Amino acid sequence: MKVVPTLEGGLKVELEADHDIEVLEMILTDAGQPEVLSAELAELMEASDDWDELMSPELWEMFYGHLAIVGKAVKAAKELGSLHIEKSSGDAWYSALNQARLRLEREYQLHSKGDLVMEDDVSRNAYIRDRFYCTLQTLLLDFVMGLND
Known part of the structure; x- marks a missing residue:
């Protein structure tokens, strides 16, 4: 690729x-469901009951x-x-990749395990996908989103 x-x-x-297309399809699988994102954010915010009514639907839609x-x-x-990533979809790509990386980290603790992450194939594959997603995010920032201009 x-x-x-x-x-x-x-x-x-x-x-x-x-297998390149399979790696790209894994972005969607690794990103997961918005209900998980909403619940994780609610925990961080120590949100009240209003969180589910006010914020969750908007987050899910986005x-x-x-x-x-x-x-x-x-x-x-x-x-x-x-695959073509247009300038207009840079934010969506960055967001999806970020969510995928957050879920991989939460599930596999990739950065806290150090060399232990390489002990099994599943963790190793998750780590490689995380690094690919990170690299793609960097390229999005540099060339699509124009944050380094």
Whole structure:
């Protein structure tokens, strides 16, 4: 898989191996469900009962919207042989990748285990996906979202 910036301010991910599309599909799986995100944020905020009524529906809508954008692009990549991340969808991609990384960290404690993360295939694969997601987020910041201009 190669990731290159486009002239239009986006990214193009060129799929080179059969499993590349599977890695991209894992973003959606690793990101999980908005109910989990909402509950985790509520715990951090020590929220009242109003949290579920006021914030959760808005977070769910935003979260599902981001995942829908990512899912549509990944589905198109299957047919095209490459993934295109447009400037207009940079925030959605960053959000989905961030949620995927947060869930991987919560489930596998990737950064607190050190070398222990490499003990089994499942943890090792989660760690590799986390590093890929982090790299893709960095490229989004540098080339799509324009935060380093």
